[in-house]
Amino acid sequence: MRFVSATFSALSLLSLALASKVVDLDSKNFENIIGGSKPALVEFFAPWCGHCKNLAPTYEQLADAFPSDKVVIAKTDADGVGKELGNRFGVTGFPTLKWFPAGSLEPQDYSGGRDLDSLASFVSRESGVKSNIKPPPPPAAVELDYSNFNDIALNDSKDVLVAFTAPWCGHCKNLKPAYESVARAFASEPSVVVAQMNADDEANRPIASQYGVQSFPTIKFFPKGGKEPVAYSSGRTEEQFIEFLNENCGTYRTAGGSLSAKAGKVLTLDKLASNFFTADLPSRSDIVAETKKSLAELGSSVSTSASYYLKAMERIMDKGESWLTKEQARIAGLLQSPALAPTKIDELKIKANILSSFAEKKVEEIADAASDIAGEKMEDVKAFISMMEAQGAKATDRIKEEL
Structure with a gap:
């Protein structure tokens, strides 16, 4: 052998x-x-x-x-x-x-x-002979130098994460894959910039010195509004960078760039949506009016997508509760399409998140009903829940066939 x-x-x-x-x-x-x-x-x-x-x-x-x-x-x-x-x-x-x-x-x-x-x-x-080597894809992280640093990193309307690096630095090379993934994950966030700068380039050294860069990589976060930059001292995995940016930028990105289940949701409107779905018809009209008032009061503090709470209520009033299930199935189908632009994916994900708020209280009521029917017998509770899930799956399959 x-x-x-x-x-x-x-x-x-x-x-x-x-x-x-x-x-x-x-x-x-x-x-x-x-x-x-x-x-x-x-x-x-x-x-x-x-x-x-x-x-x-x-x-x-x-x-x-x-x-x-x-x-x-x-x-x-x-x-x-x-x-x-x-x-x-x-x-x-x-x-x-x-x-x-x-x-x-x-x-x-x-x-x-x-x-x-x-x-x-x-x-x-x-x-004078060209090689057959394919050029590498352009970097996802924005390239900064002495000519554009102030315009980008000090932009009052943007949160900017800057990695000060050197081409010869082994730690910088190890950082690059995760950092590029973070840059791609936030490419759809117009107010967040993930950037990097060759701080060892002679022309860029004065800027690096100005911000106290003494080793590589040094990573600093420049908040919007002209606030002083802060040193980034968390871990260097994609998930850790994303967690830091979400906390400091008010974003809801996940590894890979998709939006989390919290994106687009507003607590006040979530409660109204949950109450709306379990209310009787006269009460629903009152909740719609209260939602309009809340949207007006919240104003610019919430994104324009928050108006979808109201739109969903009006559609349910007009077309019945079946509209909600059909719309959720339609959006889920669209999200499977590989041809969607990132902005469209974000829009659909936010709509899906908002629609989930309408059924939350309904789920709670089903759980309460299961507890009442089965009493202290957990086996009966589990059997009841399994039955409800099976019925829900059949209903969803039927809706998909109709679509």
């Missing part, structure tokens, strides 16, 4: 080697490949070098990113078969990368980053 496993591993490594587009060079084939009609990037490496081993997978990707008939991506063991080449080109450390223009054996040193994007950008710039 060990022999089979070892053989499989060896074959896997061999297949990878055969599939490699990185050209192996030595003193015998060097001038047959380099200095011809194609430009070349050459890595001078040593098999024992840890940095060389770390670069190897990225270098393979780089070779795959360019057509081999236009650009050469090559390497030579400068501590082995390519030692003469290493001495010839003054290689004193590993890995050393050198760029050979087409038709030339006089290289220029490569001193850029060793990530795929940096390497590919260099090769494209020097050769």
